[in-house]
Amino acid sequence: MEKLVVTGPTSLKGEVTISGAKNAAVAILPATLLIDGICTIENLPNISDIKISCQILEALGAKIKWNNKNSITIDTTNITTTKAPLDLTSKFRASYYIIGAMLSRMGEIEVGMPGGCKLGARPIDQHIKGFELQGATVTVEKGTIYAKAKKLKGSPVYMDIVSVGATINVMLSAVLAEGTTIIDNAAKEPHVVDVANFLNTMGADIRGAGTDVIKINGVKKLHGNATYSVVPDQIEAGTFMLAAVATRGDLLLKNCITKHLESITAKIVEVGGNVEDYGDSIRVWCNKRPNKANIKTLPYPGFPTDLQPQMGVVLSIANGSSIINESIWESRFQYTEELNKMGAKITAQGKTAFFEGVKKLYGAPVYSSDLRAGAALVIAGTVAEGTTEIYNLEHIDRGYENIEEKFRKIGAKIERVKE
Ligand code: EPZ
Numbered sequence: 001m002e003k004l005v006v007t008g009p010t011s012l013k014g015e016v017t018i019s020g021a022k023n024a025a026v027a028i029l030p031a032t033l034l035i036d037g038i039c040t041i042e043n044l045p046n047i048s049d050i051k052i053s054c055q056i057l058e059a060l061g062a063k064i065k066w067n068n069k070n071s072i073t074i075d076t077t078n079i080t081t082t083k084a085p086l087d088l089t090s091k092f093r094a095s096y097y098i099i100g101a102m103l104s105r106m107g108e109i110e111v112g113m114p115g116g117c118k119l120g121a122r123p124i125d126q127h128i129k130g131f132e133l134q135g136a137t138v139t140v141e142k143g144t145i146y147a148k149a150k151k152l153k154g155s156p157v158y159m160d161i162v163s164v165g166a167t168i169n170v171m172l173s174a175v176l177a178e179g180t181t182i183i184d185n186a187a188k189e190p191h192v193v194d195v196a197n198f199l200n201t202m203g204a205d206i207r208g209a210g211t212d213v214i215k216i217n218g219v220k221k222l223h224g225n226a227t228y229s230v231v232p233d234q235i236e237a238g239t240f241m242l243a244a245v246a247t248r249g250d251l252l253l254k255n256c257i258t259k260h261l262e263s264i265t266a267k268i269v270e271v272g273g274n275v276e277d278y279g280d281s282i283r284v285w286c287n288k289r290p291n292k293a294n295i296k297t298l299p300y301p302g303f304p305t306d307l308q309p310q311m312g313v314v315l316s317i318a319n320g321s322s323i324i325n326e327s328i329w330e331s332r333f334q335y336t337e338e339l340n341k342m343g344a345k346i347t348a349q350g351k352t353a354f355f356e357g358v359k360k361l362y363g364a365p366v367y368s369s370d371l372r373a374g375a376a377l378v379i380a381g382t383v384a385e386g387t388t389e390i391y392n393l394e395h396i397d398r399g400y401e402n403i404e405e406k407f408r409k410i411g412a413k414i415e416r417v418k419e
Pocket of ligand 1: 023026093094121122123124125126127128161162163164165166187305306328329371372399
Protein backbone atom coordinates (compact mmCIF):
# COMPACT_ATOMS: atom_id res chain seq x y z
CA MET A 1 0.00 0.00 0.00
CA GLU A 2 1.21 3.51 -0.79
CA LYS A 3 0.49 6.78 0.99
CA LEU A 4 1.43 10.40 0.44
CA VAL A 5 3.14 12.08 3.37
CA VAL A 6 2.85 15.88 3.33
CA THR A 7 4.51 18.15 5.87
CA GLY A 8 3.32 21.73 6.11
CA PRO A 9 2.64 24.53 6.13
CA THR A 10 4.21 25.58 2.83
CA SER A 11 3.46 28.54 0.63
CA LEU A 12 3.52 27.14 -2.92
CA LYS A 13 5.61 29.19 -5.37
CA GLY A 14 6.84 28.64 -8.92
CA GLU A 15 5.66 27.29 -12.27
CA VAL A 16 3.48 24.28 -13.14
CA THR A 17 2.89 22.89 -16.63
CA ILE A 18 -0.67 21.68 -16.93
CA SER A 19 -1.22 18.25 -18.54
CA GLY A 20 -3.80 17.23 -21.15
CA ALA A 21 -7.39 16.90 -19.94
CA LYS A 22 -8.31 13.51 -18.47
CA ASN A 23 -12.00 13.85 -19.28
CA ALA A 24 -11.27 14.71 -22.93
CA ALA A 25 -8.60 12.02 -23.33
CA VAL A 26 -10.78 9.22 -21.91
CA ALA A 27 -13.34 10.00 -24.64
CA ILE A 28 -10.90 10.63 -27.50
CA LEU A 29 -9.28 7.21 -27.07
CA PRO A 30 -12.55 5.26 -27.58
CA ALA A 31 -13.39 7.73 -30.39
CA THR A 32 -10.40 6.35 -32.32
CA LEU A 33 -12.50 3.17 -32.77
CA LEU A 34 -14.51 5.14 -35.35
CA ILE A 35 -11.43 5.45 -37.57
CA ASP A 36 -10.54 2.75 -40.03
CA GLY A 37 -6.83 3.62 -39.89
CA ILE A 38 -4.07 5.22 -37.85
CA CYS A 39 -3.83 8.40 -35.80
CA THR A 40 -1.53 9.96 -33.22
CA ILE A 41 -2.79 11.49 -29.97
CA GLU A 42 -0.50 13.90 -28.15
CA ASN A 43 -0.66 15.74 -24.81
CA LEU A 44 -2.25 12.66 -23.21
CA PRO A 45 -2.06 12.79 -19.42
CA ASN A 46 0.05 9.90 -18.10
CA ILE A 47 -2.53 8.58 -15.61
CA SER A 48 -3.99 5.19 -14.79
CA ASP A 49 -7.38 5.87 -16.51
CA ILE A 50 -5.49 6.33 -19.81
CA LYS A 51 -3.52 3.12 -19.32
CA ILE A 52 -6.76 1.17 -18.72
CA SER A 53 -8.36 2.81 -21.80
CA CYS A 54 -5.41 1.65 -23.90
CA GLN A 55 -5.67 -1.90 -22.52
CA ILE A 56 -9.39 -2.01 -23.44
CA LEU A 57 -8.67 -0.78 -26.98
CA GLU A 58 -5.91 -3.36 -27.37
CA ALA A 59 -8.26 -6.11 -26.17
CA LEU A 60 -10.67 -5.06 -28.95
CA GLY A 61 -7.90 -5.42 -31.56
CA ALA A 62 -6.32 -1.94 -31.75
CA LYS A 63 -2.51 -1.68 -32.01
CA ILE A 64 -0.94 0.99 -29.79
CA LYS A 65 2.60 2.35 -29.88
CA TRP A 66 3.79 4.73 -27.15
CA ASN A 67 5.89 7.50 -28.76
CA ASN A 68 6.71 8.99 -25.36
CA LYS A 69 4.90 9.07 -22.02
CA ASN A 70 2.30 11.55 -23.36
CA SER A 71 1.82 10.44 -26.97
CA ILE A 72 0.51 7.31 -28.67
CA THR A 73 0.00 6.18 -32.22
CA ILE A 74 -3.06 3.99 -32.52
CA ASP A 75 -4.07 1.72 -35.38
CA THR A 76 -7.75 0.76 -35.31
CA THR A 77 -7.83 -0.83 -38.78
CA ASN A 78 -8.62 -4.29 -37.40
CA ILE A 79 -11.17 -4.52 -34.64
CA THR A 80 -11.40 -8.20 -33.86
CA THR A 81 -14.06 -8.59 -31.17
CA THR A 82 -17.21 -6.89 -29.90
CA LYS A 83 -16.74 -8.15 -26.33
CA ALA A 84 -14.90 -5.60 -24.20
CA PRO A 85 -13.14 -7.14 -21.16
CA LEU A 86 -15.61 -6.86 -18.26
CA ASP A 87 -12.95 -6.60 -15.54
CA LEU A 88 -11.34 -3.55 -17.20
CA THR A 89 -14.49 -1.77 -18.38
CA SER A 90 -16.14 -1.99 -14.96
CA LYS A 91 -13.05 -0.35 -13.39
CA PHE A 92 -13.67 3.17 -14.63
CA ARG A 93 -16.42 5.50 -15.72
CA ALA A 94 -15.45 6.44 -19.23
CA SER A 95 -15.66 2.85 -20.48
CA TYR A 96 -19.24 3.79 -21.43
CA TYR A 97 -17.77 5.61 -24.47
CA ILE A 98 -16.87 2.19 -25.92
CA ILE A 99 -20.63 1.65 -26.41
CA GLY A 100 -21.26 4.69 -28.65
CA ALA A 101 -18.09 4.13 -30.67
CA MET A 102 -18.51 0.36 -31.14
CA LEU A 103 -22.24 0.56 -31.94
CA SER A 104 -21.29 2.93 -34.72
CA ARG A 105 -18.25 0.99 -35.94
CA MET A 106 -19.33 -2.66 -35.44
CA GLY A 107 -23.10 -2.49 -34.76
CA GLU A 108 -22.64 -4.44 -31.56
CA ILE A 109 -20.87 -4.33 -28.17
CA GLU A 110 -20.81 -6.09 -24.81
CA VAL A 111 -19.31 -4.05 -22.01
CA GLY A 112 -19.24 -4.06 -18.16
CA MET A 113 -21.37 -1.52 -16.27
CA PRO A 114 -19.00 1.47 -15.81
CA GLY A 115 -17.29 1.97 -12.42
CA GLY A 116 -15.44 5.15 -11.37
CA CYS A 117 -15.64 7.51 -8.39
CA LYS A 118 -18.46 6.79 -5.93
CA LEU A 119 -20.29 10.13 -6.00
CA GLY A 120 -23.83 8.81 -5.50
CA ALA A 121 -26.19 7.45 -8.17
CA ARG A 122 -24.63 7.61 -11.64
CA PRO A 123 -27.36 6.44 -14.05
CA ILE A 124 -26.74 6.14 -17.79
CA ASP A 125 -30.37 6.36 -18.90
CA GLN A 126 -29.71 9.40 -21.13
CA HIS A 127 -26.94 7.53 -23.00
CA ILE A 128 -29.27 4.55 -23.56
CA LYS A 129 -32.16 6.80 -24.62
CA GLY A 130 -29.91 8.42 -27.25
CA PHE A 131 -28.76 5.05 -28.68
CA GLU A 132 -32.34 3.73 -28.75
CA LEU A 133 -33.58 6.84 -30.58
CA GLN A 134 -30.92 6.07 -33.20
CA GLY A 135 -32.34 2.55 -33.59
CA ALA A 136 -30.19 0.49 -31.19
CA THR A 137 -31.41 -2.14 -28.74
CA VAL A 138 -29.78 -1.91 -25.34
CA THR A 139 -30.19 -4.38 -22.47
CA VAL A 140 -28.47 -4.56 -19.10
CA GLU A 141 -28.09 -7.94 -17.40
CA LYS A 142 -26.00 -8.88 -14.37
CA GLY A 143 -23.66 -5.93 -14.67
CA THR A 144 -23.16 -6.26 -18.43
CA ILE A 145 -24.52 -3.91 -21.09
CA TYR A 146 -25.45 -5.47 -24.44
CA ALA A 147 -26.03 -3.00 -27.29
CA LYS A 148 -26.89 -3.82 -30.92
CA ALA A 149 -27.93 -1.93 -34.04
CA LYS A 150 -28.16 -2.98 -37.69
CA LYS A 151 -27.49 0.55 -38.92
CA LEU A 152 -27.76 3.56 -36.63
CA LYS A 153 -29.97 6.34 -37.95
CA GLY A 154 -29.66 10.03 -37.06
CA SER A 155 -32.36 11.35 -34.73
CA PRO A 156 -33.25 14.34 -32.58
CA VAL A 157 -32.14 13.59 -28.99
CA TYR A 158 -33.35 15.83 -26.18
CA MET A 159 -31.31 15.38 -23.00
CA ASP A 160 -33.50 15.50 -19.87
CA ILE A 161 -30.49 16.64 -17.87
CA VAL A 162 -27.20 18.22 -18.95
CA SER A 163 -24.83 15.26 -19.10
CA VAL A 164 -21.20 15.35 -20.26
CA GLY A 165 -21.06 11.57 -20.77
CA ALA A 166 -24.39 11.24 -22.60
CA THR A 167 -23.63 14.22 -24.89
CA ILE A 168 -20.26 12.77 -25.92
CA ASN A 169 -21.58 9.22 -26.24
CA VAL A 170 -24.48 10.20 -28.50
CA MET A 171 -22.04 12.30 -30.55
CA LEU A 172 -19.86 9.18 -30.98
CA SER A 173 -22.76 7.00 -32.08
CA ALA A 174 -24.01 9.72 -34.49
CA VAL A 175 -20.75 10.30 -36.38
CA LEU A 176 -21.14 7.34 -38.79
CA ALA A 177 -24.96 7.07 -38.55
CA GLU A 178 -27.21 7.55 -41.56
CA GLY A 179 -28.59 11.11 -41.52
CA THR A 180 -28.52 13.89 -38.94
CA THR A 181 -28.58 13.75 -35.13
CA ILE A 182 -29.42 16.89 -33.17
CA ILE A 183 -28.56 16.84 -29.48
CA ASP A 184 -30.62 19.39 -27.57
CA ASN A 185 -29.74 20.51 -24.00
CA ALA A 186 -26.19 19.30 -24.66
CA ALA A 187 -23.29 19.70 -22.19
CA LYS A 188 -20.91 22.56 -23.10
CA GLU A 189 -17.75 21.53 -21.18
CA PRO A 190 -14.36 22.13 -22.87
CA HIS A 191 -13.87 18.34 -23.08
CA VAL A 192 -17.12 17.98 -25.10
CA VAL A 193 -15.78 20.57 -27.57
CA ASP A 194 -12.39 18.84 -27.68
CA VAL A 195 -13.91 15.46 -28.62
CA ALA A 196 -15.91 17.17 -31.40
CA ASN A 197 -12.73 18.93 -32.62
CA PHE A 198 -10.88 15.58 -32.66
CA LEU A 199 -13.66 13.87 -34.64
CA ASN A 200 -13.92 16.80 -37.10
CA THR A 201 -10.13 16.63 -37.64
CA MET A 202 -10.66 12.98 -38.65
CA GLY A 203 -13.46 13.87 -41.13
CA ALA A 204 -16.65 14.03 -39.01
CA ASP A 205 -19.27 16.75 -39.53
CA ILE A 206 -20.17 18.07 -36.06
CA ARG A 207 -21.38 21.64 -35.55
CA GLY A 208 -22.34 23.59 -32.45
CA ALA A 209 -20.20 21.82 -29.82
CA GLY A 210 -19.83 24.27 -26.93
CA THR A 211 -23.45 25.45 -27.30
CA ASP A 212 -26.51 23.59 -26.06
CA VAL A 213 -27.50 22.33 -29.51
CA ILE A 214 -25.08 20.04 -31.36
CA LYS A 215 -25.80 18.93 -34.93
CA ILE A 216 -24.03 15.85 -36.28
CA ASN A 217 -24.36 14.99 -39.96
CA GLY A 218 -23.42 11.33 -40.37
CA VAL A 219 -20.46 10.63 -42.70
CA LYS A 220 -19.47 7.35 -44.40
CA LYS A 221 -15.93 7.11 -43.04
CA LEU A 222 -13.36 8.81 -40.80
CA HIS A 223 -9.96 9.00 -42.45
CA GLY A 224 -7.34 8.99 -39.67
CA ASN A 225 -3.77 9.80 -40.75
CA ALA A 226 -3.71 12.85 -38.50
CA THR A 227 -2.19 14.02 -35.22
CA TYR A 228 -4.33 15.53 -32.49
CA SER A 229 -3.27 17.23 -29.28
CA VAL A 230 -5.60 16.93 -26.26
CA VAL A 231 -6.86 20.22 -24.74
CA PRO A 232 -5.19 21.34 -21.46
CA ASP A 233 -6.91 20.12 -18.31
CA GLN A 234 -9.29 22.76 -16.93
CA ILE A 235 -9.63 20.86 -13.64
CA GLU A 236 -5.91 20.31 -13.07
CA ALA A 237 -5.34 24.03 -13.74
CA GLY A 238 -8.16 24.93 -11.33
CA THR A 239 -6.68 22.59 -8.70
CA PHE A 240 -3.35 24.47 -8.75
CA MET A 241 -5.09 27.88 -8.85
CA LEU A 242 -6.93 26.98 -5.65
CA ALA A 243 -3.75 25.51 -4.14
CA ALA A 244 -2.06 28.91 -4.68
CA VAL A 245 -4.91 30.66 -2.82
CA ALA A 246 -5.15 28.12 0.03
CA THR A 247 -1.39 28.20 0.72
CA ARG A 248 -1.03 32.00 0.23
CA GLY A 249 1.33 31.17 -2.61
CA ASP A 250 2.19 32.50 -6.06
CA LEU A 251 1.92 30.13 -9.05
CA LEU A 252 2.30 30.55 -12.79
CA LEU A 253 0.36 27.83 -14.62
CA LYS A 254 1.56 27.17 -18.15
CA ASN A 255 -0.28 25.36 -20.97
CA CYS A 256 -3.83 26.24 -20.02
CA ILE A 257 -6.77 27.92 -21.76
CA THR A 258 -7.73 30.75 -19.42
CA LYS A 259 -11.17 31.17 -21.06
CA HIS A 260 -12.04 27.75 -19.52
CA LEU A 261 -11.07 29.03 -16.06
CA GLU A 262 -13.33 32.08 -15.81
CA SER A 263 -15.74 30.73 -13.16
CA ILE A 264 -12.75 29.80 -10.98
CA THR A 265 -10.99 33.13 -11.55
CA ALA A 266 -14.17 34.98 -10.49
CA LYS A 267 -14.36 33.04 -7.19
CA ILE A 268 -10.65 33.50 -6.52
CA VAL A 269 -11.02 37.27 -6.88
CA GLU A 270 -14.10 37.13 -4.60
CA VAL A 271 -12.11 35.41 -1.83
CA GLY A 272 -9.34 38.02 -2.13
CA GLY A 273 -6.86 36.25 -4.42
CA ASN A 274 -5.18 37.86 -7.44
CA VAL A 275 -5.19 36.60 -11.01
CA GLU A 276 -3.23 37.70 -14.06
CA ASP A 277 -4.48 36.21 -17.32
CA TYR A 278 -1.99 35.74 -20.19
CA GLY A 279 -4.31 33.68 -22.46
CA ASP A 280 -2.33 30.44 -22.47
CA SER A 281 -0.95 30.78 -18.95
CA ILE A 282 -2.26 32.26 -15.74
CA ARG A 283 -0.67 33.61 -12.56
CA VAL A 284 -2.53 33.25 -9.27
CA TRP A 285 -1.33 34.60 -5.94
CA CYS A 286 -2.74 35.42 -2.55
CA ASN A 287 -1.11 37.05 0.45
CA LYS A 288 -3.85 37.01 3.04
CA ARG A 289 -6.40 34.74 4.67
CA PRO A 290 -9.15 34.09 2.08
CA ASN A 291 -12.57 35.77 2.47
CA LYS A 292 -15.73 33.71 2.85
CA ALA A 293 -17.79 32.96 -0.30
CA ASN A 294 -20.77 30.91 -1.34
CA ILE A 295 -20.52 28.40 -4.19
CA LYS A 296 -23.05 26.50 -6.25
CA THR A 297 -21.68 23.88 -8.63
CA LEU A 298 -23.20 23.89 -12.12
CA PRO A 299 -22.51 22.49 -15.59
CA TYR A 300 -20.05 24.58 -17.67
CA PRO A 301 -19.71 27.57 -17.73
CA GLY A 302 -20.74 27.38 -14.05
CA PHE A 303 -18.39 26.51 -11.19
CA PRO A 304 -17.31 22.88 -11.83
CA THR A 305 -18.24 20.12 -9.38
CA ASP A 306 -14.76 18.66 -10.03
CA LEU A 307 -13.23 21.68 -8.22
CA GLN A 308 -15.73 21.77 -5.36
CA PRO A 309 -13.56 19.81 -2.85
CA GLN A 310 -10.45 21.92 -3.66
CA MET A 311 -12.54 25.10 -3.15
CA GLY A 312 -13.78 23.51 0.09
CA VAL A 313 -10.21 23.58 1.44
CA VAL A 314 -9.99 27.34 0.70
CA LEU A 315 -13.33 28.00 2.45
CA SER A 316 -12.38 25.79 5.41
CA ILE A 317 -9.68 28.36 6.34
CA ALA A 318 -11.57 31.48 5.20
CA ASN A 319 -12.36 34.47 7.36
CA GLY A 320 -16.07 33.88 8.05
CA SER A 321 -18.73 31.31 7.17
CA SER A 322 -19.47 29.97 3.68
CA ILE A 323 -21.95 27.62 2.04
CA ILE A 324 -21.35 25.19 -0.82
CA ASN A 325 -24.32 23.82 -2.70
CA GLU A 326 -23.42 20.75 -4.79
CA SER A 327 -25.98 20.46 -7.57
CA ILE A 328 -24.46 17.64 -9.67
CA TRP A 329 -23.53 14.72 -7.37
CA GLU A 330 -25.30 13.31 -4.29
CA SER A 331 -22.21 12.31 -2.33
CA ARG A 332 -19.45 14.76 -3.02
CA PHE A 333 -18.89 15.95 0.55
CA GLN A 334 -17.12 12.84 1.87
CA TYR A 335 -13.87 14.84 2.00
CA THR A 336 -15.37 17.22 4.59
CA GLU A 337 -15.10 14.51 7.29
CA GLU A 338 -11.40 14.18 6.50
CA LEU A 339 -10.89 17.97 6.65
CA ASN A 340 -12.69 17.97 10.03
CA LYS A 341 -10.06 15.45 11.25
CA MET A 342 -7.55 18.18 10.37
CA GLY A 343 -9.36 20.82 12.45
CA ALA A 344 -11.87 22.20 9.93
CA LYS A 345 -15.43 22.98 11.04
CA ILE A 346 -17.69 21.78 8.26
CA THR A 347 -21.23 20.41 8.54
CA ALA A 348 -22.46 18.60 5.44
CA GLN A 349 -26.15 17.77 5.02
CA GLY A 350 -27.23 16.19 1.75
CA LYS A 351 -26.09 18.43 -1.09
CA THR A 352 -25.21 21.41 1.13
CA ALA A 353 -22.17 22.02 3.32
CA PHE A 354 -21.66 24.82 5.87
CA PHE A 355 -18.09 25.97 6.42
CA GLU A 356 -17.13 27.88 9.55
CA GLY A 357 -13.68 29.12 8.60
CA VAL A 358 -10.83 28.22 11.02
CA LYS A 359 -7.44 29.92 11.23
CA LYS A 360 -5.38 26.74 10.84
CA LEU A 361 -5.53 23.10 9.77
CA TYR A 362 -3.39 20.44 11.48
CA GLY A 363 -1.82 17.31 9.95
CA ALA A 364 -3.71 14.00 10.40
CA PRO A 365 -4.09 10.60 8.67
CA VAL A 366 -6.84 11.02 6.04
CA TYR A 367 -8.51 8.88 3.35
CA SER A 368 -9.25 9.95 -0.18
CA SER A 369 -12.81 8.88 -1.11
CA ASP A 370 -12.54 9.89 -4.78
CA LEU A 371 -10.26 11.62 -7.27
CA ARG A 372 -10.97 15.28 -6.50
CA ALA A 373 -11.28 14.60 -2.76
CA GLY A 374 -7.73 13.26 -3.01
CA ALA A 375 -6.49 16.45 -4.68
CA ALA A 376 -8.21 18.52 -1.99
CA LEU A 377 -6.41 16.52 0.72
CA VAL A 378 -3.04 17.17 -0.93
CA ILE A 379 -3.79 20.91 -0.81
CA ALA A 380 -5.02 20.61 2.80
CA GLY A 381 -1.84 18.74 3.77
CA THR A 382 0.25 21.57 2.31
CA VAL A 383 -1.77 24.17 4.24
CA ALA A 384 -1.76 22.24 7.53
CA GLU A 385 0.74 22.47 10.35
CA GLY A 386 2.48 19.12 10.88
CA THR A 387 2.31 15.85 8.95
CA THR A 388 -0.64 14.61 6.91
CA GLU A 389 -0.76 11.03 5.64
CA ILE A 390 -3.07 10.52 2.66
CA TYR A 391 -4.34 6.99 1.91
CA ASN A 392 -6.28 5.43 -1.02
CA LEU A 393 -3.99 6.92 -3.67
CA GLU A 394 -5.51 4.86 -6.48
CA HIS A 395 -8.17 7.59 -6.84
CA ILE A 396 -5.61 10.41 -7.24
CA ASP A 397 -3.49 8.36 -9.66
CA ARG A 398 -6.52 7.88 -11.94
CA GLY A 399 -6.61 11.58 -12.78
CA TYR A 400 -3.46 13.54 -11.86
CA GLU A 401 -0.17 12.97 -13.65
CA ASN A 402 2.60 12.68 -11.10
CA ILE A 403 0.89 14.83 -8.51
CA GLU A 404 3.64 14.64 -5.91
CA GLU A 405 6.35 15.67 -8.38
CA LYS A 406 4.32 18.69 -9.55
CA PHE A 407 3.67 19.76 -5.94
CA ARG A 408 7.29 19.14 -4.92
CA LYS A 409 8.57 21.39 -7.75
CA ILE A 410 6.59 24.32 -6.30
CA GLY A 411 7.91 23.78 -2.79
CA ALA A 412 5.62 21.23 -1.14
CA LYS A 413 7.23 18.74 1.20
CA ILE A 414 5.54 15.65 -0.14
CA GLU A 415 6.71 12.04 -0.51
CA ARG A 416 5.11 8.84 -1.78
CA VAL A 417 5.86 6.13 0.74
CA LYS A 418 5.37 2.35 0.35
CA GLU A 419 4.17 0.60 3.47
C1 EPZ B 1 -18.33 13.61 -16.15
O1 EPZ B 1 -19.02 12.53 -15.55
C2 EPZ B 1 -16.94 13.61 -15.57
N1 EPZ B 1 -16.32 12.32 -15.87
C3 EPZ B 1 -17.00 13.85 -14.06
O2 EPZ B 1 -15.67 13.99 -13.60
C4 EPZ B 1 -17.74 15.16 -13.78
O3 EPZ B 1 -17.93 15.31 -12.39
C5 EPZ B 1 -19.11 15.17 -14.46
O4 EPZ B 1 -18.96 14.86 -15.88
C6 EPZ B 1 -19.85 16.49 -14.35
O5 EPZ B 1 -19.05 17.52 -14.90
C7 EPZ B 1 -15.86 12.09 -17.09
O6 EPZ B 1 -15.90 12.93 -17.97
C8 EPZ B 1 -15.23 10.77 -17.32
P1 EPZ B 1 -22.69 13.64 -16.20
P2 EPZ B 1 -20.37 12.00 -16.17
O7 EPZ B 1 -23.28 12.63 -17.09
O8 EPZ B 1 -20.35 12.19 -17.64
C9 EPZ B 1 -26.92 12.71 -14.09
C10 EPZ B 1 -13.81 13.64 -12.22
O9 EPZ B 1 -13.56 13.83 -11.02
N2 EPZ B 1 -27.10 11.73 -15.19
O10 EPZ B 1 -22.41 15.00 -16.73
O11 EPZ B 1 -20.62 10.63 -15.65
C11 EPZ B 1 -25.80 12.31 -13.13
O12 EPZ B 1 -26.27 11.42 -12.14
C12 EPZ B 1 -15.15 13.06 -12.65
O13 EPZ B 1 -13.01 13.85 -13.14
C13 EPZ B 1 -28.33 11.10 -15.33
O14 EPZ B 1 -29.27 11.29 -14.54
O15 EPZ B 1 -21.39 13.04 -15.53
C14 EPZ B 1 -25.35 13.67 -12.60
O16 EPZ B 1 -26.21 14.06 -11.55
C15 EPZ B 1 -16.04 12.69 -11.50
N3 EPZ B 1 -28.49 10.21 -16.38
C16 EPZ B 1 -25.57 14.61 -13.78
O17 EPZ B 1 -26.48 13.93 -14.65
C17 EPZ B 1 -27.51 9.98 -17.29
O18 EPZ B 1 -27.73 9.19 -18.23
C18 EPZ B 1 -24.30 14.97 -14.57
O19 EPZ B 1 -23.62 13.76 -14.91
C19 EPZ B 1 -26.26 10.64 -17.15
C20 EPZ B 1 -26.10 11.52 -16.08
